[in-house]
Amino acid sequence: MSHRKKLERVCEINLINAEKINSIKKNLIHDKKIEELSQIFKTLGDCTRLKIIYALSKSELCVCDIAEVINMSQSATSHQLRILRNMRLVKYKKKGKSAIYSLDDKHVLELFNQGLQHTNHR
Numbered sequence: 001m002s003h004r005k006k007l008e009r010v011c012e013i014n015l016i017n018a019e020k021i022n023s024i025k026k027n028l029i030h031d032k033k034i035e036e037l038s039q040i041f042k043t044l045g046d047c048t049r050l051k052i053i054y055a056l057s058k059s060e061l062c063v064c065d066i067a068e069v070i071n072m073s074q075s076a077t078s079h080q081l082r083i084l085r086n087m088r089l090v091k092y093k094k095k096g097k098s099a100i101y102s103l104d105d106k107h108v109l110e111l112f113n114q115g116l117q118h119t120n121h122r
Contacts, residue, residue: 018087039087043083043084043087043089044089046080048072048080048091049083051069052084052090053068053090053108054112056102057112060100060102061101062099063078063081063098063101066101088104090108091104106121
């Protein structure tokens with residue numbers, strides 16, 4: 001028996017719990033919502049964007065301030081902000097000639113904090 005086979009856990013009997021399965025299937029999340037959720041996690045799967053989320057969790061910031069915090073050019077920072085904005089993770093308001101960014105809502109911070117807590121849990 002290979003090492004991989006030893007680690008693999010499988011049911012020794014094939015006994016389906018129809019009641020549980022039907023209950024779960026009846027309440028499955030629609031594919032469109034799963035795809036949206038997947039896109040959010042893909043977007044958050046980038047270190048630069050997570051740094052931006054962290055910075056904006058501390059204060060509203062303009063692009064030049066965010067660029068300085070994350071040590072990137074304003075152009076590259078703007079590109080990352082556009083991705084976050086398209087996913088509705090950040091928003092901005094115009095203040096004179098500046099665009100002031102903030103987190104879109106409290107759920108963005110909750111996602112970030114939950115992920116961070118999970119990494120600290122280990």
